[in-house]
Amino acid sequence: MATLQEALAPKRTPLYHLHQARSGNDHWQPLNGYAVEGAPDDSKEANVARLTQCSLSDLSALARLGVRGQKAAGFLTQHGYQLPSAPNQAVKQPDGSLVARLSASEYLLLGSLADAGQRISQHETQWPSHQSGVYCLPRQDTHAWLALSGPHISAVMAKLCGVDMRPNVFAPGQVAQTAVARANAIVINAGACFYLLVDTALACYFWSVMLDAMQEFDGQPLSVTALQHALES
Structure with a gap:
């Protein structure tokens, strides 16, 4: 049974216990x-060096939301989002968030590192779950979200994906x-890195498979806050 302290603790991503096993109980925020x-308690230059090597980050704490329906495009445009012109394309927004078009009438909204996805979090709480022609689909608990960074990301993915x-x-x-490592996944080229979204139930398996594929390039985990600092440099 959970203690009171555990019950009041912040929410945890599906990979929390793996991060805790690696880094212990210090430096959590x-x-x-x-x-x-x-x-890490080091310079931005060190974080940039990690980013330019080969790194894997857990972005599952950032907000994400699906929007589907015949009127989804108009609904999102009315709320200030710039949309891709065709399926399987993504557009980065001025605030750093990203909108990916998954089909003719389905979109995936991914929060920005700059504001921890607060814009999308607010919209998820403000928007009705459905209205005529528009359905909001919770994605926070259905999909784990990782970021693969560095110059070798294409070579890493070549080991796992056709x-x-x-x-x-x-x-x-x-x-x-x-399919990535036999798991259904969404892969987005976000410019500075690849975003990978996979079923939450497969998050631990997917994390370990990705790290194994990165070993050839001395790949290492990189915390989401270190990634944020590196991208800001």
Whole structure:
């Protein structure tokens, strides 16, 4: 049975226990209501070096939301979102969030590191779950969200996925809905990194498989706060 302290603790991502086993109980901080690893006590230059090597980050604390329906495009446009012109494309918003178009009438909204996804979190609480022609789909608990960074990301993905993700083929803003390590996944080229979204139930398996594929390139986990600091540098 959970203690009072545990009951009052911040929410935890599906990978929390793996991060805790690696880093212990120190340097934890809140992010969007979740407990996440803090950035290492070193320079921004060190975090940038990690980012430019090969790194994997857990972004599952950031807000994400699905919107589907015949009127979804108009609804999102009215709320200030810039939309992709075709399915399997993504557009980065001015605030750093991202909108991916998964089909003719379904969109995935991913929060920004800059504001911990607060814009999308607020919209999720304010928007009705459905109205005529528009349905909001909770994605916070259904999909774990990872970021694969560094110059070797295409080579890492080539070990796990049949889609060609070399830079000249899988350009920034492209989306692949495919199998990665035999798991259904959404892969988005977000420019500075690849976003990978996978069923929450497979998060631990997926994390370990990704780290194994990264070993050839000395890949290491990178906390979400360290990733944020590196991207701001």
